[in-house]
Amino acid sequence: MRFLDLAATSAAVGATSGRRAKVELLATALRSLDPAEVPAGSGYLAGELRQRQTGVGWASLRDLPPPAAEPTLTVAEVDAAIDGIAAVRGPGSQARRRELLGVLFAAATADEQRLLVGLFSGELRQGAQAGLLAEAIARAAQVPVAAVRRALLLAGDLRAVATAALGGGAAALAEFGLRVGRPLAPMLAQSAPTVDAALDATGAPAVVDVKLDGVRIQVHRSGSDIAVFTRSLDEITTRVPEVVAAVRALPARELVLDGEAIGLDAAGRPLPFQQTSSRAARRATPSTTGGTPVAPAVLAAAETTGETVLTPYFFDLLHLDGVDLIDRPGRERWAALAGAVDESLLVGRVEVDDAEQAGEAFAAALDAGQEGILVKAPEAPYDAGRRGAAWVKVKPRHTLDLVVLAVEWGSGRRQGWLSNLHLGARDPRTGGFVMLGKTFKGLTDELLRWQTERFLALAVERGDWVVRVRPEQVVEIAFDGVQTSSRYPGGMALRFARVVRYREDKTAAEADTVDMVRAIHAGRAGG
């Protein structure tokens, strides 16, 4: 199949607002792919590359050769070219990668270049991703959507599912059961502003889990083989020997566990997310790679050097010694989990009958320095990949009245509107403002219109990217906590800042001060 045909499909999908029409276009393209092109081509239609890492991002896509006049590329040729780019390593790799990228883009027409940029950057923005492609696969292969969805969530691999569905239909899709060793999409949680609202969503009675501010882990064990995956199904086994050791010590032969890994201080209280993240992101030292996956000496060394040690806490069990549990009620899964792992490896959980008890659990979690709670419907199955009402998270929320220092022009559907706000707290010592971060969240289209007009009126410097304004407009900002920052002058940044409302009743002189932000940072609430 010509690559141009996929580019044309992508353009048509992007120009269509109706989802059924998008699905129809995608299904038609899927049917036109040669069987050998399905793994690469089906991914392209969802905006994904078969090669997860290419070493090419936005910066590499800035200076591209002019497009070709005539289309010549096939899907298979593009896939092979990207394989070549992704394989480049070592000294001189950036120049070599750029060279290969230039050859590929020079052979592509304008439409094809647009698709390639979207694929390499991961921001195709055609209004269709894996979710809609699942429907298109079902349409193209004439199988039920539910069968495609289920295979997708249990296999975690769009291209494999597309290949199976188009090649072998419903029978081939049915082969995608839960398999120990292969990660599945983790169940996700909705969020609620209050404990009461969370309980409304799940119903009572409910169970309340402590929400740990760490890294989500899915641990698979089959005999001596142990693998640890993240929320996005990347494997991090060699980075977390503590987790591997803890699971290796369990009596069960086969397990699929769902949990969170977090660093603790000497008193056993949770470390700030930044420290857990630093530890979890670090590649294993040479002594931990190769050979034995877990070296106890490494763990001991980590403790003596003051290195953060990650502790796993589990809250769900999806498979135990040959039995799949994902369709079993949560209560049964928890009972099986409690029987399979030591109590010290379980997240804190209580059963609650009403909002008052749930409120007490929330307060206790915060008291212990944790991020919040998850309220769960006790009987719900494990809904892989779904963000249903069965799990609802509640976190405390801070608010401050801050001053807008500058605004950035938006992109995509926000093109032409001032979108991303630079936020500052008042500094009583200097009379100026200390920038604490940015936000674009919480803005309705109406607010975008209003603020574009407002900030252009306040503008002192109109750049193509940033518009600097007189620091006069106060905005109420909600956020989860204050974290240490090397980026901002105050050494602090807001975590998950979002707009609540503009405060037209307040002047900048009445805005909250950087001292208040420091107090929150020192208290480390959510930071």
Added chain:
DNA sequence: TTCCGACAGTGGGGTCGCAAT
């Protein structure tokens, strides 16, 4: 007819390792 779930989009701060400077 209205309501609501799922989806896509629009970006945030921080961390690491690697290559280039």
Added chain:
DNA sequence: ATTGCGACCCCACTATCGGAA
């Protein structure tokens, strides 16, 4: 040694479509 880049961790929120109620 420092900087830029890519890839990943955590993520909140709004608009839209289309099926469910």
